[in-house]
Amino acid sequence: MYLSKFYLPLMKETPAEAQIASHRFMLRAGMVRQESAGIYSWLPLGHRVLKKIEQIVREEQDRAGAVEMLMPTIQSADLWKESERYDAYGKEMLRITDRHGREMLYGPTNEEMITAIFRSGVRSYKELPKMLYHIQWKFRDEVRPRFGVMRGREFLMKDTYSFDLTADAARQSYYKMFIAYLRTFARMGLRSIPMKAETGPIGGDLSHEFIVLAETGESEVFCHRDLLRKTMPPANVDFDGNLESYVNEHTSLYAATEEMHDKEAFEKIPEEARVSARGIEVGHIFFFGTKYSKAMKANVLGAEGKEVPVEMGSYGIGVSRLTGALIEAYHDEQGCKWPVPVAPFHVGLLNLKVGDEKIDAACAGIYRQLEAAGVEVLYDDTRARPGEKFARMDLIGLPWQITIGPRGLGNGLAEVKNRHTGQKQELPLQEAVGFVTRQVKDALKVV
RNA sequence: CGGGGCGUAGCGCAGCCUGGUAGCGCAUCUGUUUUGGGAACAGAGGGUCGCAAGUUCGAAUCUUGCCGCCCCGACCA
Numbered sequence: 008m009y010l011s012k013f014y015l016p017l018m019k020e021t022p023a024e025a026q027i028a029s030h031r032f033m034l035r036a037g038m039v040r041q042e043s044a045g046i047y048s049w050l051p052l053g054h055r056v057l058k059k060i061e062q063i064v065r066e067e068q069d070r071a072g073a074v075e076m077l078m079p080t081i082q083s084a085d086l087w088k089e090s091e092r093y094d095a096y097g098k099e100m101l102r103i104t105d106r107h108g109r110e111m112l113y114g115p116t117n118e119e120m121i122t123a124i125f126r127s128g129v130r131s132y133k134e135l136p137k138m139l140y141h142i143q144w145k146f147r148d149e150v151r152p153r154f155g156v157m158r159g160r161e162f163l164m165k166d167t168y169s170f171d172l173t174a175d176a177a178r179q180s181y182y183k184m185f186i187a188y189l190r191t192f193a194r195m196g197l198r199s200i201p202m203k204a205e206t207g208p209i210g211g212d213l214s215h216e217f218i219v220l221a222e223t224g225e226s227e228v229f230c231h232r233d234l235l236r237k238t239m240p241p242a243n244v245d246f247d248g249n250l251e252s253y254v255n256e257h258t259s260l261y262a263a264t265e266e267m268h269d270k271e272a273f274e275k276i277p278e279e280a281r282v283s284a285r286g287i288e289v290g291h292i293f294f295f296g297t298k299y300s301k302a303m304k305a306n307v308l309g310a311e312g313k314e315v316p317v318e319m320g321s322y323g324i325g326v327s328r329l330t331g332a333l334i335e336a337y338h339d340e341q342g343c344k345w346p347v348p349v350a351p352f353h354v355g356l357l358n359l360k361v362g363d364e365k366i367d368a369a370c371a372g373i374y375r376q377l378e379a380a381g382v383e384v385l386y387d388d389t390r391a392r393p394g395e396k397f398a399r400m401d402l403i404g405l406p407w408q409i410t411i412g413p414r415g416l417g418n419g420l421a422e423v424k425n426r427h428t429g430q431k432q433e434l435p436l437q438e439a440v441g442f443v444t445r446q447v448k449d450a451l452k453v454v
Numbered sequence: 455c456g457g458g459g460c461g462u463a464g465c466g467c468a469g470c471c472u473g474g475u476a477g478c479g480c481a482u483c484u485g486u487u488u489u490g491g492g493a494a495c496a497g498a499g500g501g502u503c504g505c506a507a508g509u510u511c512g513a514a515u516c517u518u519g520c521c522g523c524c525c526c527g528a529c530c531a
Binding site for chain 2 (some may be wrong): 016019036041044045098099102147151153164216292325328359360392393396398399401402412
């Protein structure tokens with residue numbers, strides 16, 4: 008992509024309302040634009056990140072055996088009356104009346120709808136288990152939206168719903184998602200820690216929040232240091248095999264959010280291993296049994312010929328929130344520092360003297376080669392001054408920068424900068440292309 | 455939903471107390487000189503001062519109502 012053709016409205020100054028790094032940089036780097044409280048337009052740069060995150064989430068859901076579908080944003084109130092949540096939900100639900108006076112709502116979640124979909128299509132236990140997911144915009148009319156996309160009113164969520172015959176079988180579905188989540192966040196460069204969460208009316212141990220540590224996190228969290236060093240389940244996990252060991256690996260040490268914190272248990276950890284920090288919740292998985300299937304009569308015929316309500320679980324990932332969480336985890340004073348798998352572009356190519364025949368030609372050549380190799384390049388072909396080009400590349404935070412200017416090109420050299428480490432090196436043009444291509448490909452490898 | 459604050463050019467702000475021609479920095483446009491870390495000089499454009507009503511000869515400024523946004527708290531993915 009040529010920067011001259013892209014739409015990238017940058018801000019030199021920080022808008023007054025942006026309090027935390029991710030909010031500040033998303034506005035300054037032209038990723039989003041606020042339309043009203045907690046509602047954002049996703050400008051091209053932000054949109055690219057959102058799509059990258061979404062795609063990683065999708066791939067790991069598919070790997071775990073979940074099946075993608077799409078439910079509408081607008082729902083009929085009737086469904087919610089069936090589950091008796093219509094009155095219970097309160098003002099967070101945005102209620103709408105259509106031209107015929109029918110009560111509608113902008114979905115804050117989809118348990119009711121998926122339950123209705125499931126019950127209309129499944130009659131027998133032989134069709135179980137099933138896992139369905141969708142990635143869709145939701146709306147919760149938060150009293151106080153804040154922190155940019157980290158806590159908006161409109162937000163993009165991935166929601167998976169599992170259907171099993173027994174609570175035991177549901178445990179396997181839960182484990183599948185548990186592992187998919189560890190992998191999903193790890194692929195984005197995030198170290199997520201599953202923490203025990205409140206289980207609601209069902210009880211049991213099947214409820215975890217996936218937390219990413221960050222100074223600006225919303226909640227206080229406590230965990231054992233070693234959880235930060237656990238290895239991830241590999242891509243070839245047999246999701247239909249025994250998953251317990253993977254789950255145990257990540258749940259045997261102490262980890263809890265403020266609400267579930269057990270001071271005594273925490274203090275049994277050796278002092279130097281205690282981590283007390285702030286965290287961002289990026290995922291939440293839980294088993295809720297027959298809560299909706301009973302209320303909405305989502306039954307299947309069991310082996311004995313008797314109707315039983317299905318056992319359900321739901322598993323969410325805050326896709327739009329992750330964009331913010333990633334910046335909270337990866338930034339410095341100058342701007343964002345995207346991990347390659349979620350970067351809006353892999354490489355920024357800086358032409359320091361547009362109009363100079365040799366430099367233009369060198370840049371065009373590098374651009375073509377990188378693109379041909381499947382590396383995504385944002386080519387700064389504008390006539391801006393070098394200082395400005397450096398500053399804005401740092402702000403938008405592409406992981407690699409290749410700079411071509413009169414100084415280096417005279418000796419046939421390009422400057423390659425790693426945005427994460429700040430390290431710069433001068434390489435002959437061809438080597439620079441090869442080096443960066445290898446680095447990018449390496450970082451994109453799924454293990 | 456309780457408490458506090460703010461709406462003046464695209465962004466950041468001053469002016470309001472004490473009513474009288476709407477300002478500054480950045481950004482934008484033109485020209486010249488610059489050219490490896492957000493350039494310099496000269497010039498130019500851009501504002502129903504959130505909306506409405508009121509007080510007044512006269513309102514960005516005073517009064518009332520409304521709307522929007524932000525911060526702290528409670529709540530939440």
